[in-house]
Amino acid sequence: MSAEQVGIDLRLLGPVRAWRDGTELVLGSARRTAVLCVLALHTGQRVSRDQLVSAVWGEDAPPSATGNIYTYVSTLRQMLEPARSRWTAGRLFSSGGGTYQLHLPPDSVDVLRFESLRETARRHRVAGHVDAELATVAAALRLWDGEALAGVPGPFAEGQRLRLAELRLATAERYAELLTGTGRHEEAVQLLRELTADRPYREGPAVPPEVGRPASPSVVTDGGTRPGSIPSEPAGGSVTATGGVPTAGSGSRTRTGVVPLLGRDTVLHRLRRAVAGVTAGRGGSILLEGPAGIGKTALLTTVLSTAPDGCRIGWAVGDEVARDVPLGTLRDCLESALAGPDQPTVEALVAASAAPDRPDVHLADQDGTDRTDVGAAERAVELVRRAAAGGPLVLVVDDLHWADPTTLRVWATLGGQASELPLLLVAAVRSGSGPVAGRSAVEVVTLGPLDSDSAGALVRAVAPQPPEPRDLARILDDADGHPEYLRQLALTAGDPFPAAGLVAAVGAHLAPYPEDTRQVLRAVAFLSAYEVRAPGTQPAGCTMAEVAAATDHHPDDLARMLAPVRAAGILAPGERLRFRHRVVVRTLCGSTPAALRVTLCRRYAERLAAAGTAPERVVALTLAAEVPVDDCLGGWLAEHVERVAEAAPQIAVAALAHAHAQHALDPARRLTLTAWLARLLLGADRNAAAEAGWVAARTADPELAGEMRWIAAHSHERRGDFETAAEIAHTALRERRIGPQWIDRLRALLGRIRPSLPGNPTQPHLSRSGLVGEARPDLP
Incomplete structure (x- = not known):
């Protein structure tokens, strides 16, 4: 068949x-x-x-x-x-x-x-x-x-x-x-x-x-086998790089750049003391808590890799798939700790988890859906106690919050009994993952961000080349003490952003949240992406009202969706919504496909504008995705440019420069916006000569032409290029296409710069072709 x-x-x-x-x-x-x-x-x-x-x-x-x-x-x-x-x-x-x-x-x-x-x-x-x-x-x-x-x-x-x-x-x-x-x-x-x-x-x-008992976090693999292939065994038993099945006998991997575990001395000492205690017969239970990527697994790996001989260590990782398998997580943990004479204990645990259900030995969880087999839990507790009686036993569960309910019940029970046995229970959970069974019976160790000295040392240890001070400052600002982000930024400094490793890290940290929550987080990223702030200051982020308008969600629904993200430390505390780590904003925006990035930001901007959001916030959103300025957006920008310039001049300059580059924009609209760009550049003490000259050459309005000629000449005057400034002024005065007030201002400019021009101060020349400053009825 x-x-x-x-x-x-x-x-x-x-x-x-x-x-x-x-x-x-x-x-x-x-x-x-x-x-x-x-x-x-x-x-x-x-x-x-x-x-x-x-x-x-x-x-x-x-x-x-x-x-x-x-x-x-x-x-x-x-x-x-x-x-x-x-x-x-x-x-x-x-x-x-x-x-x-x-x-x-x-x-x-x-x-x-x-x-x-x-x-x-x-x-x-x-x-x-x-x-x-x-x-x-x-x-x-x-x-x-x-x-x-x-x-x-x-x-x-x-x-x-x-x-x-x-x-x-x-x-x-x-x-x-x-x-x-x-x-x-x-x-x-x-x-x-x-x-x-x-x-x-x-x-x-x-x-x-890898999932299971982890390798050292400093391990890096080499190779090039296509994912999914099963290679024949090469000489030396190498390991594939991207997930293909490694051949048997691969005893080592290429180690490149062992990175020290920095800034965690206190926690390391506490964990090592606990491991030493269990070998002396003193057990306990420790819960390591912190946001994703903060270094929980690296800490546990470092501590347990130096555990004394004779200390049996079991390691398991909770996951969504195994959550519905009674005692599945605990069984994985014991399988990696017990072998040989202890193997019957694992087999007995399997039998315990497979025992027929009886209605009187089940209890509903708090949500009324998942049910814990109390009888299986009691049998499992006794089996673990019996195994611990045979010698020091350390059981580690990473991501305990994903463990099945029966394992959680066993873990909670053992946590209250571990001090009587040579049994050490160590669990790691993500911040904001909710209550963990038996939490009150354990010692909770919370991992926070690295201090600036440790963060800088980590970057210097990981970076292929010593970072320049400015690059180091940017990395520290982007990562805000997060070890995984610091490593990824240090490794990829100078590479196109965002690099694959960083994208994977951010993706893994956001993966546990539902799709609608991730969509909202993307909107928060775009709304926060383009802002001007002083170095060393925190990003301003965005308001709940802005996100509600952009995503068309009710504020109450947004608060519910984002509560777990806040609890996990992905969003910083406070009324405004902002990511704790700036690099997440850059990664979310940079890794979104370009076509979708433009479409989303255009849609968000339209909704914000319709909701009456401050124009500078709308403009900043279009800049985050470099939304093309068409006639509709150009008309809106022309209508609100004065308000944007007053509230956020740097954002206004960026938006107007972007509009000036849009050749398909209506010529009259493009002319108006470029004129505003020239004014703002001059006001910011920047060179506006090119933009002003571009407008002056195309406008038929004498007032605008005179203003742009003066801006161009004044820009050169500020830079000390007096000859070019005089040439622009004389040309404008000769052409007689400018308004009276600009004639006066250009004459005043010539009066200021005449002593600095070459030749006769009363009749300066600007070129070898002859005198251009001669006294004429229409010239000063």
Whole structure:
């Protein structure tokens, strides 16, 4: 019986889901799902057990990983082919020689269908069949349901996410081009907006930190294998760079630039003292709290990498996928700590989590939806206590807030008992992630930003070249003590902004929030992007009313949507909305596709103007995306330019310079705006000669022509270029095309500069062609 006859349907372009004969399958733990993804995306190919270990755990797989793969594969085999006898060969799932292989037709996996549709669309494009290409591209995009392989851990899954995100965005951009070509402009805008809401950051390949027991944060990989490929083992057992399955036996990676952990001495001492205490039989529970990227994982890695011999360490990472698997997070943690004689404890934990549910042992969580198996939790507590009795045991859960409810109950219970045992519990949670079970029974350590000295030292340690003082000051200002942003800015100083690593970091920090919240944050970024402020001062940000007008949300809804973001420290405290780290503003704006950036800012500006927002705020928003100045926007700017110039002269200058560069703008409108530009440049003590001369050469208005001639001459006078100033003044006076007041002002200017001109002070010459300052009835 083939997979097609059975009716297998695997969907990876979003949260991973699987169906068999129309019935959805419960995939279980995140790592079991990761194994299925690797095999599905290599259907028809043999994948070794070692390759699966590397794909799911990365380089630092626990000793129990090989046994876990066997368990995961056995469960998947039973799930896909429940009627198959243990002693008969599988049709969908085969194994042999330490390898496993799925036999699925391409139509069974949505990723393969997507790639096939892309190839079909390419053929239609070559043949010039626009309608067929449009329909095929639309069908390809309909396969998506969010981020590919959402929540699946491991280097392979992360590499696939990066690769497929690029393909999706490229496909959507082509679809938008086709829609625009057929006159469906609004649909094109809506498509790009929805796509960037789901995957707002277009980024190059990057090697993410692995999920599981982490490697050192200073580790960097080299290589060039295409994401998704399974390479044959090269000499030395190298590791792929972008998420392909590493070969077995890869014992090391290329280490480049080990970065010291700076500014965390107090916390490091506290954690090391706790680890030393557990080896002496004194346990405890510590909760490490801080915003995403603040360095929680790096701290834990540094401390535990130097743990004394004989101290068993388990490490797990909470994730959304495993949240519905009872005791899934705790089981992952124990699997990486216990091996050999302790392995039965893990097996007993698996049995505890799989025990039949009984109505009298369940309690509803606070929201009334998730339910915790109290009986399984009690059994798990006893198993962990028994394991700790065998010697010092340290259990670490990163992102504990994503753990399943039963694990949280066990963690809370053990937290109150750990001091009696050689058991140390260490958990890391993001700021604003909400209450964690048993929080009152633990010691809470909060990580804040680095001080300026430590931040500067970190940048100098990471940067390929010593940064110039001005560059260092900009990096420190942009990152505001955030270690991850400091590292990324230091590594990419001088590169085009935003760099892929920085885009990935910001994207990861905003990923936990819903789509509508991320859309609002993008609007906040654009509303905050163009502002003039003194060095060392905080960005002003924007008001709730401005964001409400721009996004068409009610202020109460905005307050609700942004409350978790404020709690997490992404937005700074205060009435105005501003990002705590300026680099997030730059990254959100710079990583938005140009066409969407212009469209969004134009729409936001129109809404702000209609709501009566201060004109300088509207103008600043158009500058954030360099919105082209057409006749409509140019007319609005001409109407409000005086108000903008009075309230924010630097913004007015920038906007007028942008308008002056728009050759398609109505000539009369362009002339008016450029005249204002010349006036403001002169008022700012800047050279306005070029702009004033441009207007003077094109206007038929004597008053405007005289004003512009005077501005041009006065600009040269200020710069000490007296000969050019005199030449402009004499030319204007000879032509007799200027108003009387400007004749007087130009004559006064000539009187001021005559002593500084070469030649006879009473009849100065300006060139070898003769005297141009001779006394004439119409000249001074």
